[in-house]
Amino acid sequence: MKPLYCLSTIIVIGIAASPWATGACGESSKPAPDAEPTPAFDAAIPDAGVPLQCVPVAGTDLKLQEVVNGLVEPLYLTAPAGDDRLFVIEQPGRIRIVEENALLPTSFLDITNIVRDTGNEQGLLGMVFHPNYANNGKFYVNYTATSPSGDTVIAEYTVSANVNVANTTGRILLTIEQPESNHNGGMLAFGGDGYLYIATGDGGGANDEHGQDGNGQNLDSLLGKMLRIDVEGVPYDIPSSNPFRSGGGLAEIWAYGLRNPWRFSFDSNTNDIYIADVGQGELEEVNVQGGDAAGGNYGWKIMEGTECFQSDSCDTTGLVQPVHQFPHTQGRQSITGGYVYRGVCLPDIAGRYFFGDYAGEQIYTFEYGGGAISNFQEITNSIDPNSDIAGLTSFGTDGFEELYIVSRDGKIFKIVAR
8 A cells, every 4th residue: 555645735725745745847738649539428427316315413523434445545536516426536547436335346437557656646646527527428537647657647538328437538638747756736626617727746856856946936837836727628728817828837827836736625605725735844734715816826845834945034925825734743744635515414514624634644624714714623533533544545525515535545434423
C-alpha cells in the first residue's frame, strides 16, 4: 500500500503539502493526431432508482457508518446528481460502483493499462460527472499516464448502453508534462458557471525547485495552478472571463501560487471555492474565496501558509491568505480537503465545512462567512472513537450531497447521526 504522506494542505483556496503534493512543469497539448475519438453516447441513462429516503435527524452528534470495504487503494468517491450509486476511484486505474452497500464485481471503467501508479502520488486521481450527465453520459478523469510516462492527462469518457459500464475509449482534452512523480494535484470539479476546474501540483520534488522561481508563481506553466476550461470545445475552449485569456499568462490558468491542491470543492449554495493545499515542511492550509475570484495568487512559494517561505520577510502584497492553517504536529502533514455539507439528512450541520489530514487521520469542521471562519471543531474522537480510518485519502458526496469519507485501507464510511 502506497503512503499518502504528501497530501497536505486545505484551501478554500489554499496552499500546502499533500500525499500527492509534488508535480511538474508542463504546457497544455492537443490530442495526438491519431487519438481515437470519443464514441457516441450509446443510450439514455436509465433512471438511477428510488431517490434517497431519509428522515432528517436533528443534532450535531455524528458517527461514521461503514458502507463497504474491499476496495484497492481508493482515493475518491462521487455520483451524478440524484443517483443512488457511489462511484469510487481506485488508484491503479479503476472506477468501481457501490450499489445498495455492495461493491459491484465489474468495474465501471478500467484504464489500468494506460495509468502509471508506480509513484506514491501517481495513478487515477480524480473524476467528475458532466453537469448534464443524465442526457449526454459524459464524465472526466485525471490520471498520470504510462505514456508519456507520468504526465497528467485530463480525458473525457462516456457511459455505454449498460448504465454500470463505461466505454473504454476516451477523448484526451489536456496533457501536462510532469517532471517528478509527486505533487500531481488530481481534483476535478465543475463550478456553478458550468466550467471544468482542474487542480495541478507544482511539479514535484521539494521547495518548488523547477524553473528559476518555481512553477507556482510562473504564469507560463500549468503547474501549481487552478485551471478552468470549457469542455464543450474541441479539445476545449477557454472561458471568456479567464484572467489570462488575453495575455500575461497561459489562458487556461484561473488561479496560481499553489503547491499541491489535492482536494478542493465548491459550496453548492454559495459557489465559494474551498481549496486544501498540502504544505511543504511546516504548515497545511485552507483557503476560501468566491467562485468568481479569478486571478488569485495563493502565495506558494513566496509563502507557506501565513509564513514567508525560507525567509524572515517577503512581499505579501496581493496574496490570498488562508482562512485556516495547522502545523505539522500530532502526526499531521498532509491536508485532505472536503466539502460544505448541503445534504438533507443532517439539517443541523448544514453549512459546515469538513476536512482532515491524511497522515494524522484527524477530522475537523468549521463554518465560513464574511471572510472568516467560526465554530471550528476537531471531531476526530467523537465521530470515529474506534479509529477506523486508516489514511484519510478523501471526502466525497453522493448524488444527494450526503457526505462520505474514503480510507486508504479500502473502506468507505458515511457520516450519519449518532
